[in-house]
């Protein structure tokens with residue numbers, strides 16, 4: 001589906017926050033690789049989708065009332081069998097309800113467990129003065145504690161994309177450091193440039209987060225995505 005159609009559907013249902021499943025469909029339309037992620041509305045459907053996708057899989061809560069899924073036990077990684085999926089489904093439902101009894105639960109998302117790579121994050125937000133801005137950094141503690149991130153105003157040139165990757169302090173990690181596989185820098189640059197063009201063409205997008213993208217020697221793939229529309 002085209003991003004525009006997805007946005008219209010989301011708005012028609014009275015939401016501004018896209019689910020992970022919807023956000024990744026938008027990435028597919030932009031041409032940014034993401035793990036194929038399907039919505040299951042029951043435990044049986046989750047098991048059947050896991051069988052189709054192929055084990056190991058990941059299950060995550062899909063709810064407009066849950067933004068940080070892992071904070072409330074809403075992410076289960078490395079599920080190897082239908083029994084694992086069944087147990088993960090029950091645990092995700094009970095911990096989500098324990099945190100917010102009123103949470104509107106759409107179901108769970110089922111996706112392939114990606115092989116681990118260097119975790120990178122790419123974000124977009126709108127600055128009051130400069131308008132849309134893209135952010136780049138390494139995932140996890142580096143962004144949260146050290147604020148080791150770079151920014152560029154949209155639209156990005158290819159020089160901007162190259163520079164913003166190279167100017168973070170943790171850049172040596174992306175070059176391959178002490179046995180860490182080097183990241184495919186052209187794939188990351190392409191992600192930034194595609195996102196920049198997309199944001200330029202879609203003013204109704206308020207915020208985007210690809211957090212994390214797993215970077216490998218031979219490419220990069222988003223395993224989580226969040227898009228917020230203007231209200």
Ligand code: ADP
Nearest residue numbers: 035058068069070075112113114211212223224
């Ligand atoms: P949150 O809403 O908490 O940000 P995420 O979807 O980012 O939830 O999942 C939390 C973490 O689980 C990610 O940072 C990543 O390390 C890991 N993860 C998520 N999806 C996958 C996947 N498909 N394959 C492998 N690891 C994953």
Ligand code: MG
Nearest residue numbers: 211212224225
């Ligand atoms: Mg995330």
